[in-house]
Amino acid sequence: MMDEDPGPERFYPNFYPRFENEPTKNRFRIITTEDSGEGIISRVSFKPGEIVFRFAGVLMQDMTLHTLQLSPGNHLHDPFFMGKVLHSCDPNMICDMSTQTFTAVKEIRKGDFLTMDYETTEDELYRSFDCCCGAPNCRGHIRGRIFRFPDLRELPLVAGLNA
Secondary structure, eight states, X not given: OOOXXXXXXXXXXXXXXXXXXXXXXXXXXXXXXXXXXXXXEEXXXXXXXXXXXXXXXXXXXXXXXXXXXXXXXXXXXXXTTXXXXXXXSSXXXXXXTTTTEEEESSOBOTTOBOEEOGGGTOSSOSSOEEOXXXXXXXXXXXXXXXXXXXXXXXXXOOTTOOO
């Protein structure tokens, strides 16, 4: 009997079941930069509207550097992949927490870093920071959406919310 092909090399540990649109090492590469820490570079191109990847994680009440907020007090912890997406005030992807997917909002070319706007998913960041993304609309200091939209503190999270 032949062994079943295990498929492309994974970022997620083997105790995570494989899933559709899972990020794999033939499509992405994680690198460490001096300026931004760990980030993800695409090895393939994506057009606007294409799903870039789906993510998984462990549901937690506490936030960490590698979580995204599902709802107030509920965070998805993924130190293997999703937690390494870099911030940009003019990102190339949006995150949909209901489907746990990242979708391209502009063309992503081979060699581009994957970016999202952290203030579209997080009420308050685990650690605020001074942004140096270089975008014309750079907001300078990134703290969380409740600081950008104080009147929206009681509203549910909206994926892709931009001001």
